[in-house]
Amino acid sequence: MNLQRKIAMVTKRRTLPDCLVQSLDCHEYRYEIENNIQDAIRKAYDVFAIDTSVVSTNLKKVRSQIIATNKSSFFTSLDFFDEPNELTKKRLAKFLWQIEADHSINHELYSFFDETTLNTQYGNFMYFGFQSRMSQREVLGVRTLSLPKTPLVRVHSMCYTGDIFHSLRCNCREELENSLKVINEEGGILIYSQQSGRGIGALNKIKVYEHQKKGADTVEAQHLENFPNDLRTYDYLKDVFFHFGITQIKLITSNPTKVVACKNAGVAVVQTVKLLSTINEHNRDYLKTKMEKNHHNFQAEFSMLR
Numbered sequence: 001m002n003l004q005r006k007i008a009m010v011t012k013r014r015t016l017p018d019c020l021v022q023s024l025d026c027h028e029y030r031y032e033i034e035n036n037i038q039d040a041i042r043k044a045y046d047v048f049a050i051d052t053s054v055v056s057t058n059l060k061k062v063r064s065q066i067i068a069t070n071k072s073s074f075f076t077s078l079d080f081f082d083e084p085n086e087l088t089k090k091r092l093a094k095f096l097w098q099i100e101a102d103h104s105i106n107h108e109l110y111s112f113f114d115e116t117t118l119n120t121q122y123g124n125f126m127y128f129g130f131q132s133r134m135s136q137r138e139v140l141g142v143r144t145l146s147l148p149k150t151p152l153v154r155v156h157s158m159c160y161t162g163d164i165f166h167s168l169r170c171n172c173r174e175e176l177e178n179s180l181k182v183i184n185e186e187g188g189i190l191i192y193s194q195q196s197g198r199g200i201g202a203l204n205k206i207k208v209y210e211h212q213k214k215g216a217d218t219v220e221a222q223h224l225e226n227f228p229n230d231l232r233t234y235d236y237l238k239d240v241f242f243h244f245g246i247t248q249i250k251l252i253t254s255n256p257t258k259v260v261a262c263k264n265a266g267v268a269v270v271q272t273v274k275l276l277s278t279i280n281e282h283n284r285d286y287l288k289t290k291m292e293k294n295h296h297n298f299q300a301e302f303s304m305l306r
């Protein structure tokens with residue numbers, strides 16, 4: 001019986017959280033090959049980050065088929081869950097708790113899925129995708145065929161209205177197009193995260209746009225819908241940078257949060273590249289609020305208006 005079914009039986013839960021299923025898949029995989037634990041660790045290395053100190057200390061102790069329970073759920077014996085009794089339930093609770101904790105030190109949150117060539121009007125790129133190991137989230141992007149040592153990087157958040165419907169209310173499409181142009185010229189990568197509407201989703205953006213129509217600014221409109229100002233996360237960056245061997249970047253952005261996010265993802269931001277946005281009557285207030293309330297850099301654009 002597979003481990004997922006065992007756990008479902010013991011806990012009487014039909015469905016398990018996504019992150020747990022992912023984790024259990026890893027455990028299952030390990031179980032099959034645990035005869036040779038060194039080998040198992042080596043093969044699972046892309047699944048779990050195992051601190052080298054753990055490898056050198058714990059592994060030497062663990063040789064048999066029954067793996068000693070240790071700090072990490074990675075070392076939990078699956079035989080623990082054989083009997084659906086009270087003790088098993090307690091062990092299971094601890095095990096699940098440990099799995100959750102171990103996920104926080106997971107080396108890889110997003111796995112590289114694949115890439116292929118994509119010829120676009122801005123140049124010939126490689127089109128790639130990553131999949132979250134914990135959720136259904138996907139991260140797509142394009143990169144130049146070769147990447148320089150310090151590539152230009154654009155971390156772009158999806159915008160249905162701007163990117164797809166050419167809306168004039170935001171600068172999203174202009175930034176997307178200009179980024180693709182410069183990335184093609186200099187070499188780099190555009191990471192496209194599907195966190196539309198600063199993370200509130202495309203549908204909720206309809207609601208906040210309605211509030212803005214009635215006079216609320218972008219931030220106030222978020223609050224009127226009970227959303228914080230910016231719900232985006234950047235947890236995918238680390239794995240994307242790591243996969244492509246990127247350690248230092250020139251970041252195309254006006255958004256200071258993205259600089260922090262990239263630094264926290266382990267790369268050096270050696271330069272931020274500011275691409276000028278065109279101010280028009282529809283996006284003026286939006287860009288002004290971004291500058292005044294969210295500290296985005298649109299000084300150049302607004303000083304040119306004066």
Ligand SMILES: Nc1nc2c(ncn2[C@@H]2O[C@H](COP(=O)(O)OP(=O)(O)OP(=O)(O)O)[C@@H](O)[C@H]2O)c(=O)[nH]1
Pocket residue numbers: 155156157158159160169170172175195196197198199200205208209218222252253254255258286296
């Ligand atoms: N909630 C909300 N989201 C908006 C609004 N206008 C644009 N957006 C979203 O804001 C996001 C803009 O993301 P990015 O293009 O990555 O830009 P940024 O975070 O402003 O930073 P830059 O890197 O400087 O472009 C997209 O997800 C848009 O859908 C708005 O009025 N309300």
